[in-house]
Amino acid sequence: MAFLRRLLFYILGIGLGVLIVLAFFGDRDFDYAYGPQARVKKNFRTKPLDSASLVYPILDLSKDSVYYKAVTEGKVRFGKSEPRKEPCGEFVIEFSHQSYAYKMLLENCDTVRVLSLEKNFD
Numbered sequence: 086m087a088f089l090r091r092l093l094f095y096i097l098g099i100g101l102g103v104l105i106v107l108a109f110f111g112d113r114d115f116d117y118a119y120g121p122q123a124r125v126k127k128n129f130r131t132k133p134l135d136s137a138s139l140v141y142p143i144l145d146l147s148k149d150s151v152y153y154k155a156v157t158e159g160k161v162r163f164g165k166s167e168p169r170k171e172p173c174g175e176f177v178i179e180f181s182h183q184s185y186a187y188k189m190l191l192e193n194c195d196t197v198r199v200l201s202l203e204k205n206f207d
Contacts, residue, residue, distance in 0.1 A: 121161070121163070122160070122161050125161045125168075125176060125193075126156050126157065126159070126161065126178075128193065129156040129176075129191060129193070129197050130156050130157070132193075132195075132196060132197045133196050133197070134152065134196065134197050134198075134199075135196040135197060135198040135199075151182050151187065151189075151202070152189075152199065154180060154182050155178045155180045155182075155187070155189050156178070158180055159178040159179060159180030159189070160178065160179050160180070161176055161177070161178055162177045162178070162179055165177040168193075172194070173192050173193055173194035174192070174193045175190060175191065175192050175193070175200065176190070176191050176193060177189070177190055177191075178191060179205055185204055186204065186205040186206075187202060187203070187204060187205055188201075188202075188203055188204075188205040189201070189202050190202075
């Protein structure tokens, strides 16, 4: 009987501990960006977009826009990018949208600026 009593106290303690941790820390949204692809794309998702770069009619800020699709599902091509270019780095992201392959050139400063958006024929 002593084992069942100890097991009951153990389960009760674990349950109360979990509730206290949830009460203190709550429900948090963690974004694990460990690789270089994920870090660059997270940087583009979190920085504000320069409104002067919205001259392309296909670009907008909705969830189904080309820009959003590029920074969430695209592949950053580091071989074609210049991340250490002064004063701001430039990154090439290749992605597909509505059965077309696109190549987007982004400038990474205090804000993100779309330098070019073209269909990729490579």
